[in-house]
Amino acid sequence: MTTSRLEELQQGAAERQSFSIGELVRRRPETITAALLVAICIIVAVANPAFLQPSTLVDIGRASVVMGLFALGVLVILAAGGIDVSFTAIAAFTMYSLTVLVQNHLPGLPITVILVIATVGGALLGVINGLLVHHLRVPSLIVTIGTQYLFRGFLLSFIGTVWIMSLPPQMGAFGRLPLLQFESANGATITLPFYFLVLPIAAFVTWLILNRTLMGRAIFAMGGNANIASRLGYNLKKLHIFIFGYAGALAGLAGIIHVCANRQANPFDLVGTEINVIAAVVLGGAKITGGTGTVLGTILGVLLIVVINSVLVLVGIPSTWQRLVVGVFILLAAAFFVTRQRNK
Amino acid sequence: MSATSNTKEASGRFLELRNIQKWFGGVHALRGIDLRLDLGQAYHLLGENGCGKSTVIKIMSGAIPPSAGEIILEGETHSAMTPIQSLSAGIETVYQDLSLLPNLTVAENVALNEQLVSGQGRLGRFFDRKRLKETAEKALVTVGLPTSSSFLNTIVSDLPLAARQLVAIARAIATRAKLVIMDEPTTSLTRREVDNLIHVVERLRQENVAVLFVTHKLDECYRIGGNAVVFRDGQCVAQGPIENYTKKQIAELMTGRAIDSARYRTAEPMDGELFSVKGLSAAGVERLDFSLRKGEILGITGLADSGRNELAMAITGVSPARSGTITLDGRQVTIRRPADAINHGIGYVPEDRLAEGLFLDKSILENEIALILTRLCNSFGVIDKRAGRETAARLSEEMRLNTKDLDMPVGALSGGNQQRVLIGRWLSIEPKLLVLHGPTVGVDVGSKDTIYRAIQALAERGIGLIIVSDDLPELLQNADRILVMNGGKVVAEFDAEQATEDRLYQAMLTSKLETAP
Numbered sequence: 001m002t003t004s005r006l007e008e009l010q011q012g013a014a015e016r017q018s019f020s021i022g023e024l025v026r027r028r029p030e031t032i033t034a035a036l037l038v039a040i041c042i043i044v045a046v047a048n049p050a051f052l053q054p055s056t057l058v059d060i061g062r063a064s065v066v067m068g069l070f071a072l073g074v075l076v077i078l079a080a081g082g083i084d085v086s087f088t089a090i091a092a093f094t095m096y097s098l099t100v101l102v103q104n105h106l107p108g109l110p111i112t113v114i115l116v117i118a119t120v121g122g123a124l125l126g127v128i129n130g131l132l133v134h135h136l137r138v139p140s141l142i143v144t145i146g147t148q149y150l151f152r153g154f155l156l157s158f159i160g161t162v163w164i165m166s167l168p169p170q171m172g173a174f175g176r177l178p179l180l181q182f183e184s185a186n187g188a189t190i191t192l193p194f195y196f197l198v199l200p201i202a203a204f205v206t207w208l209i210l211n212r213t214l215m216g217r218a219i220f221a222m223g224g225n226a227n228i229a230s231r232l233g234y235n236l237k238k239l240h241i242f243i244f245g246y247a248g249a250l251a252g253l254a255g256i257i258h259v260c261a262n263r264q265a266n267p268f269d270l271v272g273t274e275i276n277v278i279a280a281v282v283l284g285g286a287k288i289t290g291g292t293g294t295v296l297g298t299i300l301g302v303l304l305i306v307v308i309n310s311v312l313v314l315v316g317i318p319s320t321w322q323r324l325v326v327g328v329f330i331l332l333a334a335a336f337f338v339t340r341q342r343n344k
Numbered sequence: 345m346s347a348t349s350n351t352k353e354a355s356g357r358f359l360e361l362r363n364i365q366k367w368f369g370g371v372h373a374l375r376g377i378d379l380r381l382d383l384g385q386a387y388h389l390l391g392e393n394g395c396g397k398s399t400v401i402k403i404m405s406g407a408i409p410p411s412a413g414e415i416i417l418e419g420e421t422h423s424a425m426t427p428i429q430s431l432s433a434g435i436e437t438v439y440q441d442l443s444l445l446p447n448l449t450v451a452e453n454v455a456l457n458e459q460l461v462s463g464q465g466r467l468g469r470f471f472d473r474k475r476l477k478e479t480a481e482k483a484l485v486t487v488g489l490p491t492s493s494s495f496l497n498t499i500v501s502d503l504p505l506a507a508r509q510l511v512a513i514a515r516a517i518a519t520r521a522k523l524v525i526m527d528e529p530t531t532s533l534t535r536r537e538v539d540n541l542i543h544v545v546e547r548l549r550q551e552n553v554a555v556l557f558v559t560h561k562l563d564e565c566y567r568i569g570g571n572a573v574v575f576r577d578g579q580c581v582a583q584g585p586i587e588n589y590t591k592k593q594i595a596e597l598m599t600g601r602a603i604d605s606a607r608y609r610t611a612e613p614m615d616g617e618l619f620s621v622k623g624l625s626a627a628g629v630e631r632l633d634f635s636l637r638k639g640e641i642l643g644i645t646g647l648a649d650s651g652r653n654e655l656a657m658a659i660t661g662v663s664p665a666r667s668g669t670i671t672l673d674g675r676q677v678t679i680r681r682p683a684d685a686i687n688h689g690i691g692y693v694p695e696d697r698l699a700e701g702l703f704l705d706k707s708i709l710e711n712e713i714a715l716i717l718t719r720l721c722n723s724f725g726v727i728d729k730r731a732g733r734e735t736a737a738r739l740s741e742e743m744r745l746n747t748k749d750l751d752m753p754v755g756a757l758s759g760g761n762q763q764r765v766l767i768g769r770w771l772s773i774e775p776k777l778l779v780l781h782g783p784t785v786g787v788d789v790g791s792k793d794t795i796y797r798a799i800q801a802l803a804e805r806g807i808g809l810i811i812v813s814d815d816l817p818e819l820l821q822n823a824d825r826i827l828v829m830n831g832g833k834v835v836a837e838f839d840a841e842q843a844t845e846d847r848l849y850q851a852m853l854t855s856k857l858e859t860a861p
Binding site for chain 2: 213220224228230231234235
């Protein structure tokens, strides 16, 4: 067939290959995130060279683990067209119940088993979300608002409200276990903790699932249009169970790492930070309406938020301004993404 | 199975429906359908909107189960099928909405399903990226699309509609299909693309694939040939080689009444210019001049990228013109947004009535009075419900809606009735000019008839009408004059009474070559 329209298509395809920043941003929105991140780092580094010290970088790395794990879970759910606000409650529930369990009943439980139980426990709570979303046919936002209250209410009513300040020793030890350790110029010891490794591993696994397995493609298919995906033979029930289970597993893992890193278990902790996490994922280029998003973008979004939260102090901006800056960035990035969409 | 059916026939038998019934709530949508599809044959499923065509397709593809009856697939009897069962048996469907995943690439849309189906729907596996590419390339070549890697990696929502339609067809033939169902596959294709599709169908039949078409375009059915299957009110009223029926017979079978295909336009335009544009430029439209008399019906046609859609949107304020003057009733008017057009009495019935025109979950009443809410309000801002109901009742009457229940949600109506609600809504503002964009897209023969009569009645009241459409018979039957657009310009003007489809096509296509760089 040699219609003119086809030739136009082929020409269009050729044009797309030629380099254009607009096109790059449209196809890879995380470019904006990366640019913002670099810009902030440069500004902060110029204003206060102390930023470039290894200790700051290690701090940023350490602070991104819990938020990064949460964000990867949110990414998977957003990609499938859903949203989850219960993951912080899942994390709080698993971390606190597990800490209580280990402290009172199983003091000798090895840390690897604790981590596995946290992950599996989180996954089970996530599966409850998935089943509810699938069978009630209610938007996942509503369902997870409900389960957030449910999980948290159950935790505070039946498990406990006491702040645990002295952790079981194996958990404290895991929080302190070093991956890298070196002396800074002023003689202080800087430690990149071992648990930091969990984030790159989880990011890789998430990338593998989203981009290389049929499950990943099915997740994006459902995010594109759930009705069509079902018509094409994708099993939506399996998908709902998987995405919420996976996000729950990451949340459970994040919860227990949070406890080990902070050396205390506060049942009132974590819940309330979910908007921060969703903001990070959206800043990373995932659309809140579903069907898009990348692991790289999500990690960049998390770094952006963590950098803003932890380094503004270095340039003398009061920490109360952090929210203001994050808010401005979200609006800027959103405006940018939207204009790009319209200009296409 | 009767003893007379010989073995040769039995080997070609692929799918058989026996006494299929389907109820939706209290509605008896299918009343005992018997249908047999043999390999290597083409079938044309014809019928008005709401006659049960889509329901039958959904049952074959496993999207919904029948309420009663048997599905016999390659000798095995099922009471219902799942999508995966249907797909792995080789039943591929090109849905009217194309069912493409807008956020995935062309290659994924075309070839991912093959891997899903061959894995029986299991998701916990890596997919084969090399096979994905190969399968996609092969299918795209068949339908005549490019196979460059940049095209394979294009996100489907970035493609023009015609290319999407071909991508959907490519997906259907990417697997070893045994039955390909195409639900209105040619609505957005040009003539050449349709020719190519007909070749594809020919090839499929030679490869012993059964093809089932659902379409309103009878001409294409005759060109493809094969068997006609006519549905009316959930029953199969005729079945046999299509060449045994004339167009008129088929239309009568579909509607159950005689259809007059003569020219609807009998009146003459009135004296006095109603509307004119001079030097109008907008995205895709270059310095256009034309004018319209009171009560005149002007047809505008052209290929999808000719600028006809942009013209309609420019004069109705949907995407305003860059320059040029618009004169209505002797006064120059400025139209920057749809509200301006409405205030001046210019109405716009968009092509995609579902997405752009109607509030589907709202009632007929609420849809009809949507434009005149401020007028219906008293000084306290409270809506006069009785006046609204009276207006809606009058408009429904005028548009001959087939229901008296004004509280019925518009989404429950057939396509033809929905379109009538939409046109009726514009009558509520007593427009001077009405721009109708594809007024009968996806509308059946019977509804078309009613809509055309309504259009003629409007013109007789002195309203000017512009019909933007690629349904050429529609323009020939209804318009006074027809403008053919190409490359953003008017390249030919015809008196509708003297024009023919062929001459219009010539103008649409040849001028394209002349103006091409």
